Amino acid sequence: MPPDGRSASRVRTFPLIAPSVGVLLVWMIVPLAMTLWFSFRRYNLLNPMLTGFAGLNNYRFLIRDPALPAILITTVVIVLAILLITISAGVVLAVVFNSGFPGQGIARVLMISPFFVMPTVSALIWKNLLMHPVNGLFAGVMRGLGFTAIDWFGSWPLSSIIIIVSWEWLPFAFLILLTALQSLDEEQLEAARLDGAGSLAVFFFIQVPHMARAISVLVMMETIFLLGIFAEIYVTTAGGPGIATTNLPFLIYQRALLAFNVGSASAAGVIAIILANVMAALLxxxxxxxxDV
Amino acid sequence: MNRFKTQLAGGIAWIIAILNFFPIFWMLLASFKSEVEAVQTPPLFFFHPTLANYRDIFALQDYAGYAFNSIAISVLATLLMLLVAVPAAFAMAFYPGRYTRDILLWMLSTKMLPAVGVLVPIYLLSRDLGLLDTRTALVIIDFLSNLPIAVWMLFTFFRETPKDIIEASRIDGAGVGQTILYVLLPLVAPGIASTALLSIILCWNEAFWSLNLTAHNAAPLTAFIASFSAPQGLFWARLSAASVLAIAPILVFGWISQRQLVRGLTFGAVK
Known part of the structure; x- marks a missing residue:
């Protein structure tokens, strides 16, 4: 390339890159600015007379809402529990699947399939066909074994949601960890084994450290998605019973599209954005x- | 000993894989049951299969309309996305400049904005622009929310293409257009195809915006399935049949693209 190649190529590439950057800039700034703006306004779709600057009132009402701590805890519990389940199970499964057994390809396809099932299907299949307290498969099996059937969504609503979403996200964790593990140098493993390292030692001192970066990427990616869990709650519990399964996204949905309180929903939206951004910055x-560009 | 361990691992892996897939299999079974058989306890494994549920969802519930919406939205959003993302990824991979790195990371950061944080403005904008319950709104949203993933994925594919080959074809007298068409495109086609596949999967399964911005006209399959959560929707066999049809094509796409998927979903951090 000639010495001035850099500036020449920048002139040439600008029209190629500009459309992507342009639309994303609009897509990011306009809604964000509107959310921020609304969060300081009095704005209710049902009451057009109510206008004007609200100052921090939307935030004040939100923070004083006695339900808010519970809702924030639910939001965080969902994220942490699913992270713990999917990543610990994913690490073990990745190691097991890495051993090269007959039919591995098909078994892997069976493992990753749930990830491609749309969230509304997963949630309803689990809610009805599997977890229904009377006609569900689990209830049938429990009764067949002589136990009383569990009323999953009645007695354990949050756990039920966590189980369903973990089933959806385990394949994602598994697939990424398996991919990471497959890049592990076979010779390194062989050397460790020759030095007398047992399976457990290999697992904890070689395989797990090798997956460390994949795990950290997983934690951050999953956190961002899981902070936004909505469809599964929408079709199974609708946030209930009471507020037992209401997380931040569902609260915003209720405030905005059921109560039409734009100001309050926007304030909650700003909180959601701040929560996600902490994780995003790390990622x-x-x-x-x-x-390395 | 080692052989025994491998067999043990294989056995465990197969058991877990089957258990993990079981909900999908159980749904497939239920879709061939009658409504009475579907809710029967103890659960029924052997029965006389029927296709009545599949007939019903086409005859009674306008399944084709919802499926059309899903297909139209996924395909259009993906095409639009490729149109914008391919040139950008191409430019950044082959002619990286001083700001390439910053642009890429900034694009990634737009993906981190939680959808729910901007639900209110998007809803109000759609309403004011007359786009509520239209396919246009969902196409635009799917296009924009997958654009960063697509640029990244294409970028990582393009960067693995040897640059010398372009120089060589230019020296041999090929024009820019010819170089792109005959040299570059065949090389990057697999990367573009798997990016398109991932985009279709993500658009197809998108539920948040579908549930909040559509009612009937533009409702895709994710929203159609959600309508079974209403009390009158307690038709398990029919729900299962509708679900099987809704996930079958995407499941196949997913199996095909599972390897490239990791790269796309981790922004190249895991390959």
Whole structure:
């Protein structure tokens, strides 16, 4: 390339990159600015007379809402529980699947399939066909074994949601961890075994450390998706009983599209954005370190 | 000993894989049952299969309309996305400049904005623009929310294509258009195909915006299935049949693209 190649190529590439950057800029700034703006306004779709600057009132009402701590805890519990389940099970499964057994390809397809099932289907199949307290498969099996059937969504609503969403996200964790594990140098494993390392030692001192970066990427990606869990709650419990399964997204949905309180919903939206951004900043730093442009 | 361990691992893996797939299999079974058999206790494994449920969802519930919406939205959003993302990824991979890195990371950061944080403005904008319950709104949203993933995925594919080959074809007298058409495109086609596949999967399964912005006209399959959660929707066999049809094509796409998927969904951080 000639010495001035850099500036020449920048002129040439600008029209290629500009459309992507342009639409994303609009897509990011306009809604974000509107959310922020509304969060300081008095704005209720049912009451057009109510206008004007609300100051911090929307935030004040939100924070004083006695339900808010419970809702924030539910939001965080969903994220943490599913992270713990999917990643610990994913690590073990990745190691088991990495051993090269007959029919491995088909078994892997069976493992990852739930990830491609749309969330509304997963939620309804689990809610009805499997977890229904009378006609569900689990109830049938429990009774067949002589136990009383569990009323999943009545007695354990949050756990039920966590089980369903974990089933959806385990394949994602598994697939990424397996991919990471497959890049492990076979010779390194062989050397460790020759030095007398047992399976457990290999697992904890070689395989798990090798998956460390994949695990950290997983934690951040999943957190961002799981903070937004909505469809599964929408079709199974609708946030109930009471507020037992109401997380932040569902609260915003209720405020905005059921109560038409734009100001209050926007204030909750700002909180959701701040929560997600803490994770996002970490994720972007990790990915940036690996990006050698 | 080692052989025994492998067999043990294989056995465990197969048991877990089957258990993990079982809900999908159980749904497939239920879709061939009658409504009475579907809710029967103890659960029924052997029965006389019927296709009545599949007939019913086409005859009674306008399944084709919802499926058309899903197909139209996924395909249009994906095409639009490729149109914008391919040139950008191409430029950044082959002619990286001083700001390439910043642009890529910034694009990634737009994906981190939780959808629910902007539900209110998007809903109000759609309403004011007359786009509530239209396919247009969902096409635009799916296009924009998958664009960063697509640019990243294409970028990682393009970067693995040897740059020399382009130089060589230029020296041999090929024009820019010819170079792209005959040299570059065949090389990057697999990458573009798997990016398109991932995009279709994500659009097809998108539920948050579908549930909040559509009613009937533009409702895709995710929203149609959600309508079974209403009390009158306690038709398990029919729900199962509708679900099987809704997930079958995407399941196949997913199996095909599972390897490239990891790269796309982790922004190249895991390959």
């Amino acid at each position: 972007i730093r990790t990915i940036a370190r690996r990006l």
